[in-house]
Amino acid sequence: MTTTPMTAIETEDRRQYRATRRRDFAVDLSMALATILAALAIGFLVMLATGNDPIRAYEAMLTGPLDRSFRVGRWLEDATTLTLLGLSVAIPFRARQISLGAESQVYAGALAAATVAIFLPLPPVFAVIVPMAAAAAAGAGMGLVPGSMKARLGANEIVATLMLNAIVVRVYDYLVNGPLKESGSSAVHSKNIQPDSALTPLTDWFGVPLGRANIGLGVMLLTAVALWLLLTRTPLGYRIRMTGANPDFAAYGGIRVPRVIEWSFVIGGAVAGLAGAHLVQGVYGRLEPGLAGSLAFEGIVVALLARNNPLVVVVAGLFYSYLRAGGDIMEQQTDVGTEIVVVIQAVIVLLVTAQALPNLLKRRIARKQVGIR
């Protein structure tokens, strides 16, 4: 590969562009930290106002998850699912599609993974991979429905994904209580998956008890890097970003916007399906009623906090799960309800969504730069 030497003007342009990027990144980062601190401060005031001791509560919340190795495992296991779900919505969000369908996709993924992992005998290694692939395919299929309804017909994706969630959750509930329920068991859950299909627990690798944390963590990290590469280094990623930035301009530039929208839903769905596989093959080892809890919606929060950048989603997911894990420990130790964590999360969302604040700051910095020159 030969590169032509850059002219002085090009070099200067490039330098300036990089400086702008760096400055924007610094502003984004400091805004994220300021947001988190502000949310924690509001949580502090709420606890104070409701007659609790916020210092003890925060101490338990913020140091608790690292206290013992199995608590670290609890945190990492939760972060794996949450980050995958955050990644799954970050992709359609980048194409400016408000997909709220992670819930339907994660349950479809869990069903597919469990069905294969319980009933289909497979040689080792394949026994792990095939259920995961099935889960990703099922999630992608669930993404395709609202995706093509939006792309081809212009149907509102918010309503479509919400309806699909309502349908899939009920079908899942029926299957777990009915055809897939382990016969002879009084509790409601499916049969256990075959041992070969389980994602290897991290405990086996590190020799310290890490609870249910498993190599799904590695899958999650790889997925994040893959999605980052997809968005920044591939034509499809470019089209997704262009479509999100300005669909009319993208179409004018020759991008087939409907197809890009469809792909963004399918990719997101596949990732959410993987989250379902992680819950089945890594965490529970079987289907349980409501196994994804509120994680699908919290994934949206994670993606928003990370401004839909896949690598930042990982950081946000780890942070968020840390708060969740810390909240549980706080409740055990100090009697402050773990729900305060949800309140703090909500405040973070509301602050993050206040777009006017960071833009105001960036504009002020830019104006100052111009003034200096």
Added chain:
Amino acid sequence: MSSVLDVVLSSAFLAAVLRIATPYLLAAFGGLVAERAGISNIALDGQMLSAACTGALVAGYSGSVALGALSGVATATLLGLLLAALRLELGADAIIAGIGLNLLASGGTAYAVYTLLDDKGGTTGLKSGSLPTVTLPGIEHIPVVGAVLSGQNMITWLAFLAAPFVAWLFFRTRFGFHLRAVGEMPDAAASVGIAVRRVQYTGLALSGALAGLAGVFLSMGYVSFFVRDMTAGRGFIALAAVFLGGLRPWGVFLAALGFGAAEALAVQLGTLDVPPQLVSTIPYVMTLAALALYAWRRKRRGRAVPAAASL
């Protein structure tokens, strides 16, 4: 099959439909008003939840059901105004801000109940009472209708009056005209001297208040206590009814009533050895199909997609 028909045609079933449809109707009208004002109110669920919680708590501690209901509705109204402020003053995306408000309501109500009552589940330990039922004099003597209508909660009556009220507001008042103009094209509305922001704030406050009534019904009509996350996603279903109803008052009325009827049917069929979970998916499958059908027809006619539906 005949047993199913017997159930559906019984007056007890029709009464159940009215009862179950009540929160859907009120919340859907709340969603409709906001949508027509140009700000999607996805926080309906959170507004209902906050109203349900505040209503039960205030009624329980003050001993006054009316005061509880009023503070419940007021809380939801404030949340509506907060959504408008986030959108209009801070440039927030209405959908994302709505998700934030839903989280805030879910966490805030659970935290409040746990802090006040030391109970994770709800306010079942607190005696808060419920809103009175209304029976029009003489109505119980009319066959079927009497049995269906008598003894319904006053909020159920309000929910059914909300349809003509919203239709009247939209199409017969100056405010409604302004609201629709603002929702369709805020710049054009502003250019003819309509106070866009004030109309949107008012619309979102009304939207919150209607969702608040729906919430108050849940904790002070349907049952007489608050349960954690007791809205169970009803606000989202109501939002679907708004779109299914084509953003028109009577369309939304029919859609919300349909959701209520389907849920009542699912409850009834549960006793007849049909899996209730599968029956309860029917309204959502229908909505999804209707959504695709509408979009397809609109596309074929080549009409421009309304701003609110395209997002």
